[in-house]
Amino acid sequence: MPILNGVSLDIRQGERVALIGANGAGKSTLLRCLAGLVPLSAGDVEILGETFSGSPSARQRKALRRQLGFVFQFHGLVRRTSALSNVVNGYIGQGHGMRAWHQMLAPHTVREEARAALEAVGLGEKWDARADTLSGGQSQRVAIARAIVHKPSLIIADEPAASLDPAAGSDIMTLFHRLAGARGCTLLFTSHDMNHALSYADRVIALKAGTVMLDAASSDLTPADLEPVFHGD
Ligand SMILES: Nc1ncnc2c1ncn2[C@@H]1O[C@H](COP(=O)(O)OP(=O)(O)OP(=O)(O)O)[C@@H](O)[C@H]1O
Numbered sequence: 164m165p166i167l168n169g170v171s172l173d174i175r176q177g178e179r180v181a182l183i184g185a186n187g188a189g190k191s192t193l194l195r196c197l198a199g200l201v202p203l204s205a206g207d208v209e210i211l212g213e214t215f216s217g218s219p220s221a222r223q224r225k226a227l228r229r230q231l232g233f234v235f236q237f238h239g240l241v242r243r244t245s246a247l248s249n250v251v252n253g254y255i256g257q258g259h260g261m262r263a264w265h266q267m268l269a270p271h272t273v274r275e276e277a278r279a280a281l282e283a284v285g286l287g288e289k290w291d292a293r294a295d296t297l298s299g300g301q302s303q304r305v306a307i308a309r310a311i312v313h314k315p316s317l318i319i320a321d322e323p324a325a326s327l328d329p330a331a332g333s334d335i336m337t338l339f340h341r342l343a344g345a346r347g348c349t350l351l352f353t354s355h356d357m358n359h360a361l362s363y364a365d366r367v368i369a370l371k372a373g374t375v376m377l378d379a380a381s382s383d384l385t386p387a388d389l390e391p392v393f394h395g396d
């Protein structure tokens with residue numbers, strides 16, 4: 164039984180898209196398929212100028228990493244290193260290689276960019292804190308800084324606001340919205356917060372049991388239109 168079935172989507176450069184759906188609908192799987200992190204059993208993906216079926220080649224993976232910032236649902240930080248080192252990690256695969264692994268070895272400019280990314284997510288003073296001493300919301304901000312540090316042209320964020328309090332959640336979504344708008348960057352995020360989906364995306368796509376049940380401009384939608392995504396048909 165495939166997790167996703169008959170999903171056919173076109174997302175344009177610069178579009179801000181919210182992907183919604185109940186637990187287990189297939190949102191994370193779809194994002195991971197797009198990034199080449201889960202092999203496709205059928206169909207293909209065309210993303211950032213690369214086309215693949217199955218899995219991307221090593222060259223394609225490298226090209227995707229350079230242009231893509233991915234915020235994972237569960238942060239995925241290296242726990243025993245500092246916030247700054249985690250952000251510097253965002254450069255690995257962007258041509259800076261292992262030199263960027265630890266901030267002490269990182270080129271000055273990489274550290275400066277990483278500091279700027281931490282400032283941008285409101286964690287400037289915490290750059291030196293070990294990741295495993297940060298709160299869930301602070302960790303999420305580090306994960307976001309890591310995803311944006313190399314100025315990707317596409318940001319994919321899996322529930323970026325899930326572990327944040329309401330005010331911090333709105334701040335983070337505003338930040339994404341602004342970054343995407345200012346840089347002409349494409350933004351694809353998942354959310355269980357319908358207000359976030361409607362306020363911070365130009366378009367809302369809803370998945371139900373692995374298929375697209377709704378795909379519309381957020382300006383044409385009301386919260387009531389989104390109810391069936393989570394409740395019966
Ligand atoms: N690695 C895996 N192997 C097998 N099945 C998986 C795997 N990962 C996810 N699934 C299944 O795929 C379906 C979709 O999962 P997915 O994580 O994509 O849902 P989701 O929409 O992101 O849910 P949530 O809102 O809880 O994050 C679920 O039924 C899940 O059990």
Ligand SMILES: [Mg+2]
Pocket residue numbers: 190191192236321
């Ligand atoms: Mg998920």
